[in-house]
Amino acid sequence: MSQNKPFIVAIVGPTASGKTELGVALAKAIDGEVISGDSMQVYQGMDIGTAKVSADETDGIPHHLIDILKPDETYSAYDFQQQAQHLITDITARGKVPIIVGGTGLYIQSVIYDYQFDDETISPETEQRVAKQMAELKSYTNEALHDYLGTFDPDSQREIHPNNRKRVERAISYYLSTKKVLSNRKKSTQLTENYDTLLVGIKTSRDTLYSRINSRVDMMLSHGLLDEVQELIELGYESCQSMQAIGYKEIIPVIKNEMPLDKAITLLKQHSRNYAKRQMTWFTNKLNVHWLDREKMSLTSMLSELIPLINKRRNEHD
Numbered sequence: 001m002s003q004n005k006p007f008i009v010a011i012v013g014p015t016a017s018g019k020t021e022l023g024v025a026l027a028k029a030i031d032g033e034v035i036s037g038d039s040m041q042v043y044q045g046m047d048i049g050t051a052k053v054s055a056d057e058t059d060g061i062p063h064h065l066i067d068i069l070k071p072d073e074t075y076s077a078y079d080f081q082q083q084a085q086h087l088i089t090d091i092t093a094r095g096k097v098p099i100i101v102g103g104t105g106l107y108i109q110s111v112i113y114d115y116q117f118d119d120e121t122i123s124p125e126t127e128q129r130v131a132k133q134m135a136e137l138k139s140y141t142n143e144a145l146h147d148y149l150g151t152f153d154p155d156s157q158r159e160i161h162p163n164n165r166k167r168v169e170r171a172i173s174y175y176l177s178t179k180k181v182l183s184n185r186k187k188s189t190q191l192t193e194n195y196d197t198l199l200v201g202i203k204t205s206r207d208t209l210y211s212r213i214n215s216r217v218d219m220m221l222s223h224g225l226l227d228e229v230q231e232l233i234e235l236g237y238e239s240c241q242s243m244q245a246i247g248y249k250e251i252i253p254v255i256k257n258e259m260p261l262d263k264a265i266t267l268l269k270q271h272s273r274n275y276a277k278r279q280m281t282w283f284t285n286k287l288n289v290h291w292l293d294r295e296k297m298s299l300t301s302m303l304s305e306l307i308p309l310i311n312k313r314r315n316e317h318d
Contacts, residue, residue, distance in 0.1 A: 005194065005195050005196045006088060006089070006092045006098075006195050006196065007092075007097065007195065007196045007197075007198075007313055007314055007317055008088055008092075008097070008098045008099070008100065008195045008196070008197050008198075009026065009030075009032065009097060009098070009099045009100070009197070009198045009199075009200065009306075009310065010037070010099070010100040010101075010108055010111075010198070010199045010200065011023050011026070011099065011100070011101045011102075011200045011201070011202070012037075012102065012103065012105070012108055012199065012200070012201045012202075012283050012287065012289060013103065013201050013202035013279070013283070014103060014209060014275075014276035014277075014279040014280050015051070015213060015216075015275060015276050015279065016051070016212040016213045016215075016216045016272075016276070017103075017202040017204060017209065017212070017276075017294065018202050018294055019101050019102070019103065019202060020051075020053050020057060020101060021057075021299060022101075022200075022202060022292075022299065022302060023061075023099055023101035024053075024057065024058060024059050024061050025299055025303060026099060026303060026306060026307075027061040027097075027099050028059065028061060029307055030097050030307065030310055030311075030314075031095075031096050031097060032061070032096055032097035032098065032099040033061065033062040033063075033064065033091050033096050033097070033098060033099065034058075034061055034063045034064065034099050034100075034101050035063075035064045035065055035084050035088070035098055035099065035100045035101070036063060036065045036066045036100075036101060037065075037080070037084070037100045037101060037102020037103070037104055037107045037108050037111075038050065038102040038103060038104055038107075039075065039077075039080070039102075039104040039107060040242070040245050041053070041065075041066050041067075042065060042066065042068050042069050042075050043067070043069055043070070043071045043073075043075075043242050044067045044068075044069065044070055044071070045070075045071060045228070045231070045232060045235070046228070046242065046245075046248070047228065048220050048223050048224055048225045048247075049225055049228060049229070049245070049247030049248050049251070050245070050247065051216060051220070052066065052067075053066065064087050065080070065083060065084065065087070071232060071235075071237040071240050071242045071243065072236075072237055072240045072242070074241065077104075077106045077107050077110045078110070080107045080110065080111070081107075081110040081111055081115065084100065084107075084111045085111060085194070088111075088195070097314075105279065105283060105287070108287070109286060109287065111194070111195075112194060112195060112197050112199070112287075113192065113193055113194060114192045114193075114194055126177055127177075129176075130173055130176045130177050133176055134169065134172070134173055134176070137169075142162045142163050142165050142168070143162050145162075145165065145172070146160070146162035146168055148172065149168055149171055149172055152175055152181060153171055153175060153181040153182060153183055155183035155184075156171040156181065156182050156183045159183070166241065166244075170182070171183075196313060196317070198290065198306075198309060198310060198313060199287055199288060199289050199290060200289070200290050200291075200292060200306060201283055201287075201289035201290065201291045201292065202291075202292050202294050203280070203291050203292070203293055203294065204293065204294040204295050205295060208294070208295060209276060210273050210276075213269065213272045213273055213276060214269050216272075217265065217268050217269050217272060220247065221265065225247070225251060226254065226255065226261075229248055229251040229252060229254075229255055230255050232248070233252065233255055238252060246268065246271045246275055247268065247272075250264045250265075250267045250268040250271065251264055251268070290309075292306075
């Protein structure tokens with residue numbers, strides 16, 4: 001910990017764990033502002049499927065990095081890192097506490113630590129060659145592509161889920177472009193903390209979490225998820241990368257009469273549960289988290305535990 005580094009709070013945890021509620025309550029208690037650390041809530045018009053915080057839920061607390069892009073625009077961990085770090089400087093300068101709230105592990109890590117994204121210069125000839133090679137891999141199934149990655153970068157293969165095709169393709173493209181493996185680049189990066197960070201996580205039992213996830217999916221559907229996906233398709237966004245997110249990719253076939261709704265609901269719940277499991281693995285293995293047990297603690301008791309810790313850290317900066 002360093003008194004020379006700005007103090008921030010980060011709240012992490014799996015989907016449907018209650019991060020949004022804690023973030024708002026904590027911000028009200030310590031005069032903070034929330035920075036969304038969710039890779040999907042940046043997109044306008046994608047509200048229900050991302051469980052985006054509503055105006056009522058914000059309860060007057062400023063929330064940043066929400067609704068900043070159209071669904072056909074791209075957004076990366078690097079983009080988030082740059083924007084979030086700028087916001088932290090601004091929020092701190094105004095005497096308030098930045099509170100990052102989100103479940104996208106790499107986004108959180110990229111801000112908290114001095115995470116250096118690759119900036120190697122690739123020649124136009126190499127770009128053309130790699131583009132051709134990647135095009136030839138388009139016909140591979142997710143599993144086959146994942147197996148191919150493992151032939152030269154087994155560490156990345158173990159880290160990346162086969163269905164996360166975008167990340168698998170990125171690791172392959174990096175190797176084809178540089179003849180280096182992505183996992184080695186990550187290992188060689190010396191991560192130092194950018195901030196004095198209180199990293200808080202919400203956990204619960206698997207059964208309780210899965211029940212909350214299933215209930216959230218049912219609520220999304222009752223709140224109009226099908227209509228939201230229908231509208232996004234009509235606006236021409238069906239083929240966008242953002243529409244491959246959980247909550248959208250399962251519903252598109254329903255809208256197109258290619259899958260019955262009950263099967264899509266089953267898939268959506270299953271994919272959400274699997275995602276939550278991967279999130280917990282990431283947070284447990286990658287980050288040093290102060291965990292709060294949702295089953296043993298009310299929102300009030302969580303605040304009662306956190307506020308003294310925060311005040312102590314803030315006083316050390318005065």
